[in-house]
Amino acid sequence: MSQYQTFTAEQAVAYAKEHSGLVDPSELVRAEEIGDGNLNLVFKIYDTQNVSRIIVKQALPYVRCVGESWPLTLDRARLEAQTLIEHYQHCPEHTVKVIHYDPEQYVIVMEDLSDHQIWRSGLIAGLHYPQAAQQLGEYLATVLFYSSDFYLHPHRKKELVAQFMNPQMCEITEDLFFNDPYMEHERNNYPAAIEKAVHALRDNSDLKVAVAELKQRFFSSPQALLHGDIHSGSIFVKSGSLKVIDAEFGFFGPMGFDLGCAIGNLLLNYCGAEGLFDKPTAQQAKAQRLGDIETLWSTFTERFSVLVKHHGSDQALCVDGYVSLFLRNIWRDTLGFAGTELIRRSMGLSHVADLDTISDEAQRHASLCRAIHLGRELILHTDVITDGDSLSAFVRRAF
Structure with a gap:
């Protein structure tokens, strides 16, 4: 054959x-x-x-x-x-x-991972896997560090960048994340009831400039070998275990993109919680999602910093103080890309069950609007949200 x-x-x-x-x-x-x-x-x-x-x-x-x-x-x-x-x-x-x-x-x-469950399915069912966020942070810190300039010889890094060129799949990402939602396009998919929120998004010139900056970073920052589509639907979990699948969008790009996609999907579940669960369960689920995000980011930064300290090979990049500056920049990218994930999953081609399975139509529409609003605010306020804790506080103020 x-x-x-x-x-x-x-x-x-x-x-x-x-x-x-x-x-x-x-x-x-x-x-x-x-x-x-x-x-x-x-x-x-x-x-x-x-x-x-x-x-x-x-x-x-x-x-x-x-x-x-x-x-x-x-x-x-x-x-x-x-x-x-x-x-x-x-x-x-x-x-x-x-x-x-x-x-x-x-x-x-x-x-085969049949003894695991897709993380998104578990979240929608109201299940909480307390180890998952930490394990995802460890995964991202490890795979991104070992494919970065902190670890790789420059010659090897450039060879890998060439090996993992993925132009057609990247073009899909570029369209769905940075183009389609901000214009009228046949691929966009949203109910007429949220048209006002969609138009307000498209009329926001400051937002479009910020999205353009994120798109340029996606184009031109081959920082590490990304998974390229890391979300709760491409992660399997069970008690004590987490496994990542579906890496066909893999390429060398900005680290904040993978982190932003992961955090954006946790926030999508947050936005849908009031439509998925009764009030007490929704409040618990929302607190858990924010806790997951805080854990993910703190684990990522701690693990990445340790890897740089003990396994970094570039003396200039490993100088005291630089990794903290580097991670601050990654965090700003992370917030921006999380915002684009929230927006594109609410009004673009590819939706998520965290919102689409909400049976009450009014609640579903409200959840879509929450996600669009939060996505916009994250993109526009990357300079004032400094870490996972301040992100949690920001989200709570927004909703």
Whole structure:
């Protein structure tokens, strides 16, 4: 099987038998397609005891949720596999394991995480995983440090930047984060009831200038190898464990982008809490999300600083005082990118279940407006929010 062809369930089973690495691959007998409908085919492969053992993921040559009218590079499968392999090398405890990658069929075989739950699903169900924010902070600090100028020789860094060039997937990000929401565009998707909030956003010239600055930073700051789409839907959790998946948007970019996406999604859950839960549960969930954000950021800064101190290789960058300055700049980027994530998930092409599954229409619309408002305020006030604690206070004042 050399020429690219889209897998059927039967072909996925046969492929898993060949590349699973299991002692007895003949026990693999059945596949279930579990893709989320956006970009790829994803199969769970079950054994004779009906236990899911392996995941087979195949890239499609178009955006699945739109159709063949939106073609998409198959090379994203290579970039996803290589990003995950690179991240696993430095942080195996929090990165899904890639078992096999096929550059002809654009297939990744990876470990099954059926004993985990998608973090977003847990949050929407009102579950709290108290270790998750700390583990995510550790993951981000580790993988971003080891792919940064603090650690890599400049020659190796430049080689990796070239290896992980991902122009087509980055273009999707550029459009969905920095272009579409701020203009009338057919990809935008929001209810007519929030039109007033949308127009106010698009009429804000200061906001557009700030978003332009964020877009320029996204274009031109290859600080580290990013996951590129890190959100609560691309993270699996269980008690004591967190694993990151879905890195097909991986590229070298500004560290604050990954941090901002992660924090932005926690804030989306915050914005939807009053529509998802009764009042006491909503208050508890909102406090937990702010606590998660504080923990994520403090863990990231502490871990990153320790790594620079003990493993940094560039003497100029490791000079006393610079890492603190560097992290202050990363925090400002983080706030801005978190704001763009809140906005694009509320009125752009790709929404989140934290808001869309709110059954009461008025509550859903109010939650969308909260997310748009908070996103705007974060982008415009990056200089006055100094850390996780002050972000929590800022959010509480806003709502």
